[in-house]
Amino acid sequence: MALGSAEKQAIVSQFGRKEGDTGSPEVQIALLSKRIVDLTEHLQSNKKDHSSRLGLLKxxxxxxxxxxxxxxxxxxxxxxxxKELSIRDNKK
Known part of the structure; x- marks a missing residue:
């Protein structure tokens, strides 16, 4: 379930402001979005995995x-x- 280093590097290079940028909000949001998608897929097949559900909510x-x-x-x-990550806007 954890992201591999190759996946992380691809996301960082796509959303980072400069080379090796891992702390900017854009990169953090992109990394979290990838983990959320992975966990959502996991929970669709493992409906009783409540600890992963709690992690997803966090x-x-x-x-x-x-x-x-x-x-x-x-x-x-x-x-x-x-727009790039297909996330809904919270209008607030």
């Missing part, structure tokens, strides 16, 4: 906070990220 909350920060800090980048 990841969604963390991504929500990062997106709220990015929306207030740089709306243009926020719009680009939600």
């Amino acid at each position: 990841l969604v909350g963390q991504r929500k906070r990062l997106m709220k920060y990015l929306k207030h800090k740089d709306f243009a980048t926020y719009s680009k990220i939600i």
Whole structure:
């Protein structure tokens, strides 16, 4: 379920501001989105895995906070990220 280093590097190179950028909100949101998609697929086949469901909810909350920060800090980048990752906008 964890992301491999090759997957992480691909996401970082796609969304990073510069080479090796792992701390920017854009990269963090993209990495969290990939983990959320993977966990969602896992939970569709393992419906009784409640510990993974709790982890999924924590990841969604963390991504929500990062997106709220990015929306207030740089709306243009926020719009680009939600379009590329196919994330719904929270209109608030």
